[in-house]
Amino acid sequence: MNWENILLEKEDAIAVVTINRPKALNALNAATLSELDQVFTGLAADGTVSVVILTGAGEKAFVAGADIAFMQNLTALEAREFALLGQAVLNKIENLPQPVIAAVNGFALGGGCELAMACDIRLASETSRFGQPEVGLGVPPGFAGTQRLPRLVGKGCAKELLYSAEMIDAQEAYRIGLVNRVCPAADLLGTARTLARKIASRGQVAVRLTKSAVNQGLEMDVARAIAYEAEVFGLAFSTGDQREGMTAFLEKRPPDFKGK
Numbered sequence: 001m002n003w004e005n006i007l008l009e010k011e012d013a014i015a016v017v018t019i020n021r022p023k024a025l026n027a028l029n030a031a032t033l034s035e036l037d038q039v040f041t042g043l044a045a046d047g048t049v050s051v052v053i054l055t056g057a058g059e060k061a062f063v064a065g066a067d068i069a070f071m072q073n074l075t076a077l078e079a080r081e082f083a084l085l086g087q088a089v090l091n092k093i094e095n096l097p098q099p100v101i102a103a104v105n106g107f108a109l110g111g112g113c114e115l116a117m118a119c120d121i122r123l124a125s126e127t128s129r130f131g132q133p134e135v136g137l138g139v140p141p142g143f144a145g146t147q148r149l150p151r152l153v154g155k156g157c158a159k160e161l162l163y164s165a166e167m168i169d170a171q172e173a174y175r176i177g178l179v180n181r182v183c184p185a186a187d188l189l190g191t192a193r194t195l196a197r198k199i200a201s202r203g204q205v206a207v208r209l210t211k212s213a214v215n216q217g218l219e220m221d222v223a224r225a226i227a228y229e230a231e232v233f234g235l236a237f238s239t240g241d242q243r244e245g246m247t248a249f250l251e252k253r254p255p256d257f258k259g260k
């Protein structure tokens with residue numbers, strides 16, 4: 001299927017989703033969000049895909065935010081609907097069964113920073129810039145930046161970014177824990193693919209159960225969260241991957257996981 005604003009490539013169990021509106025620095029309008037929703041709905045059901053990489057087209061931007069021209073004349077109710085659409089798409093990405101790696105190749109501002117934060121892992125090019133500029137436009141963030149940012153970097157750093165609307169560079173984003181790694185722009189996709197291949201080589205049921213244990217568990221109190229972990233640990237023992245992984249270790253050979 002072809003989308004107007006998204007490119008999708010699949011190779012060796014890895015899907016690369018590229019937001020493709022470089023003239024608008026890949027800004028997110030409703031049409032792009034709807035396409036992202038369709039793409040990720042398809043990936044969730046695609047048993048051939050183990051890991052997803054999300055990036056932006058062009059050399060300048062990952063995503064420069066929600067589309068300001070699109071938002072300028074929205075009514076209050078339309079703006080609320082737009083925020084709910086963005087939040088639903090980002091929730092879908094956060095809760096995709098497979099891990100999602102954001103390869104942040106430039107500006108990740110407003111909705112773009114919020115999109116990167118919905119991914120499991122963020123790799124940043126040295127040229128990337130992060131920020132939540134919304135209050136400079138007279139609005140608060142609308143795609144859950146007020147919630148994901150403090151959970152990632154702590155309340156103090158988050159409030160400084162949210163209230164000041166200042167941009168930070170990749171090294172500062174790394175220092176505060178907003179990104180996992182910084183690499184030269186030319187190596188970004190290669191680094192993301194190497195990490196994706198490593199994850200794809202592991203037991204896929206276990207990777208998915210682990211993602212669920214982290215994501216669901218962080219929404220629970222610790223006692224319920226570790227009880228949930230015990231449930232998913234037990235569930236893994238109903239899989240061939242558990243038998244293969246442990247047998248391969250004891251037989252001193254690499255495992256041949258089937259994802260079942």
Ligand code: CAA
Nearest residue numbers: 023024025027064065066067068109110111133141142143
């Ligand atoms: N929405 C719509 N168009 C955008 C855009 C956005 N968020 N960001 C950039 N563009 C467009 C520009 O209007 C420009 O279009 P034209 O060529 O047609 O004039 C084109 O992309 C290139 O941008 P610039 O000329 O501005 O490029 P620059 O290098 O001078 O600056 C930038 C780059 C600092 C990223 C600057 O474009 C910028 O500040 N963009 C807006 C960032 C922003 O405020 N994002 C938050 C949006 S609000 C939001 O996201 C709300 C939410 O939480 C849901």
